[in-house]
Amino acid sequence: MAPLLEIREARRSFVTPEGGRLAALDGVNLDVGANEFVTLLGPSGCGKTTLLRAISGFESLDSGTMRLDGADLTALPPFRRPVNTVFQSYALFGHMSVARNVGYALEVAGVARATREAQVAEVLEKVGLAGMGARRPGQLSGGQRQRVALARSIIAKPRLLLLDEPLSALDRNLRQQMQLELKSLQHALGIAFIFVTHDQEEALTMSDRIVVMRSGQIEQIGTPREIYRHPRNRFVAEFIGETNLFPVTIDRVEGAEALARTAEGVEMRLPGKDRRPGEQVTAILRPADFTLGGAGIPGRVTRAVYLGSDLYLFVQPLAGGPEIRVIARDGAGFDEGAAVHLAHDPARVHVLEAA
Amino acid sequence: MRNPIGWAGLTAFSLAFFAFIYAPLFVIIGYSFNSNPVNMMIWESFTLDWYTGLLGLSDRTTDVSNRAAYVESTGLMLAALRTSLTVALFTTTISTVIGTATAIALARYRFRLRGVYNGFLMLPMMMPDIVLGIGLLIFFVSIGMNLSILTIIIGHCTFLTSYVFIIVQARMAGLDPALEEASADLGASEWVTLRKVLLPQLAPGILGGALLAFVISMDDLVITYFVSGTGDTTLPVFIFGMIRRGVKPEINAIATLIILASVVIAALGLWLRSRKTD
Numbered sequence: 001m002a003p004l005l006e007i008r009e010a011r012r013s014f015v016t017p018e019g020g021r022l023a024a025l026d027g028v029n030l031d032v033g034a035n036e037f038v039t040l041l042g043p044s045g046c047g048k049t050t051l052l053r054a055i056s057g058f059e060s061l062d063s064g065t066m067r068l069d070g071a072d073l074t075a076l077p078p079f080r081r082p083v084n085t086v087f088q089s090y091a092l093f094g095h096m097s098v099a100r101n102v103g104y105a106l107e108v109a110g111v112a113r114a115t116r117e118a119q120v121a122e123v124l125e126k127v128g129l130a131g132m133g134a135r136r137p138g139q140l141s142g143g144q145r146q147r148v149a150l151a152r153s154i155i156a157k158p159r160l161l162l163l164d165e166p167l168s169a170l171d172r173n174l175r176q177q178m179q180l181e182l183k184s185l186q187h188a189l190g191i192a193f194i195f196v197t198h199d200q201e202e203a204l205t206m207s208d209r210i211v212v213m214r215s216g217q218i219e220q221i222g223t224p225r226e227i228y229r230h231p232r233n234r235f236v237a238e239f240i241g242e243t244n245l246f247p248v249t250i251d252r253v254e255g256a257e258a259l260a261r262t263a264e265g266v267e268m269r270l271p272g273k274d275r276r277p278g279e280q281v282t283a284i285l286r287p288a289d290f291t292l293g294g295a296g297i298p299g300r301v302t303r304a305v306y307l308g309s310d311l312y313l314f315v316q317p318l319a320g321g322p323e324i325r326v327i328a329r330d331g332a333g334f335d336e337g338a339a340v341h342l343a344h345d346p347a348r349v350h351v352l353e354a355a
Numbered sequence: 356m357r358n359p360i361g362w363a364g365l366t367a368f369s370l371a372f373f374a375f376i377y378a379p380l381f382v383i384i385g386y387s388f389n390s391n392p393v394n395m396m397i398w399e400s401f402t403l404d405w406y407t408g409l410l411g412l413s414d415r416t417t418d419v420s421n422r423a424a425y426v427e428s429t430g431l432m433l434a435a436l437r438t439s440l441t442v443a444l445f446t447t448t449i450s451t452v453i454g455t456a457t458a459i460a461l462a463r464y465r466f467r468l469r470g471v472y473n474g475f476l477m478l479p480m481m482m483p484d485i486v487l488g489i490g491l492l493i494f495f496v497s498i499g500m501n502l503s504i505l506t507i508i509i510g511h512c513t514f515l516t517s518y519v520f521i522i523v524q525a526r527m528a529g530l531d532p533a534l535e536e537a538s539a540d541l542g543a544s545e546w547v548t549l550r551k552v553l554l555p556q557l558a559p560g561i562l563g564g565a566l567l568a569f570v571i572s573m574d575d576l577v578i579t580y581f582v583s584g585t586g587d588t589t590l591p592v593f594i595f596g597m598i599r600r601g602v603k604p605e606i607n608a609i610a611t612l613i614i615l616a617s618v619v620i621a622a623l624g625l626w627l628r629s630r631k632t633d
Contacts, residue, residue: 057539058539077539078539079541080542085540087533087537091533091534092537093534093537093552093556095555095556104538104541104543105542108541108551152537152541156541
């Protein structure tokens with residue numbers, strides 16, 4: 001099946017104030033399927049917003065192609081593109097009522113008033129704002145404005161909805177609630193979402209696939225689990241979630257397991273597949289991958305942060321090297337200064353080829 | 356904690372400040388009801404004669420022996436008022452359209468010499484009126500244009516466009532560019548976006564600029580003095596001419612009516628503004 005959106009070799013550079021050129025998009029290739037929830041994730045300045053704006057038509061590409069349903073997008077002005085956007089600032093029209101804001105796309109398209117009003121009511125209902133149509137955007141709370149912006153952008157039934165960090169202005173609880181609602185709304189509508197965020201937690205929660213970007217290039221595309229468990233490189237590993245990185249040298253390979261050692265002498269076991277003695281690799285372990293017990297890497301707790309049901313521990317290996325971050329169940333007496341052993345399942349270790 | 360002495364001092368200062376600004380206006384309003392025709396500073400009794408006299412309805416004028424001439428001068432004054440209103444109306448319309456369009460263009464499009472244009476638009480505001488007036492006069496004469504109501508309108512537009520531009524530009528600067536993008540994103544062409552989003556959003560600024568242009572145009576003396584011909588005189592130029600022949604009580608009545616009109620216009624502006632914003 002052909003993808004809904006097909007981006008090939010997209011390039012776009014800007015002139016910096018110093019006179020240099022900065023590549024915001026540096027050869028980006030991306031396919032988005034109909035009905036897919038794709039997140040563009042990366043630090044600020046990585047090109048994710050430029051990519052989104054290139055799709056909506058507010059930025060042009062220096063080179064490359066962009067097709068939606070097989071039709072070339074690049075030559076179309078924004079108002080002719082069958083995509084809609086939820087803006088970071090919501091960009092609601094303050095001089096119009098909520099209902100007129102939501103019905104704007106239909107009004108502009110010349111849809112008759114009666115049809116328009118019926119559809120507006122239906123969409124407002126869908127986003128949980130039934131009966132609020134007569135209000136002005138200025139009279140709504142932040143979360144309600146967010147819903148109006150969402151309703152306004154889905155009323156014309158676009159094939160593809162672009163969301164530019166729409167949740168960044170909401171407080172934590174509301175944000176988590178909206179994340180789930182967005183996801184179920186996307187399912188119900190059956191349209192593709194491209195969601196821009198710099199919040200990796202948000203990306204993991206909502207996406208079918210995550211696109212990790214850095215300096216105008218795509219570092220990795222994959223499902224949240226792939227990205228989290230099998231990051232392709234150090235940048236992705238460190239950007240997504242808490243990570244412990246161990247640059248190690250393989251000591252010896254014993255069947256399915258390999259024994260490895262850091263420069264300081266911390267010993268660990270890795271999956272043995274494809275490993276050769278003497279090889280230098282980076283072993284990646286998430287804080288939740290360790291279990292505290294009688295065996296494993298000996299260390300001392302330097303700091304313990306209380307997280308409710310869990311404890312977040314910083315453990316200094318006795319052999320030396322950087323502290324290891326570990327999540328443990330609360331209540332087992334892991335106070336600061338306690339001696340612990342960190343055990344891990346070799347199969348949980350993700351290995352990066354480069355040291 | 357409030358310092359009572361400081362607080363009282365501040366109150367007194369504020370009252371003194373407002374008295375300083377408004378006392379001359381109240382003096383004029385008071386004098387306009389004084390029936391003493393010879394010396395307006397000596398109160399005689401209350402009268403509305405100067406108001407009715409302005410409209411040619413009253414027998415009582417400053418110079419009773421020359422009543423026919425006076426009625427004629429009343430007619431001249433009403434003609435001057437009509438000229439002023441005509442000039443202000445045209446000037447306001449033209450400078451509001453040009454000023455608004457320029458503000459939008461300079462804010463939304465990037466082009467060469469943008470900063471220079473910006474500077475040149477500010478310049479007429481800083482320029483002394485007398486310089487602008489002489490310059491316009493020499494210009495009109497050298498291109499062989501007869502001084503008339505048209506030259507007054509052109510002269511006013513040259514500097515009032517800048518006032519409208521400044522005010523609309525300030526509003527434009529505070530506008531989220533995403534609003535126009537959202538409109539385009541939802542399928543509106545640039546023209547529809549201008550009509551349905553940009554202009555309504557700028558409305559308070561445009562209205563404010565238009566009111567200011569109207570008031571300044573009505574009020575301008577120096578530039579109009581240079582570019583008005585013998586036939587068309589505006590109210591300020593007419594009053595200036597009257598005063599040169601001595602301050603008559605009617606002047607106070609005229610001034611009071613102008614104050615009243617200004618207050619009404621300002622109140623109207625504020626009311627419209629408060630209706631526009633959420």
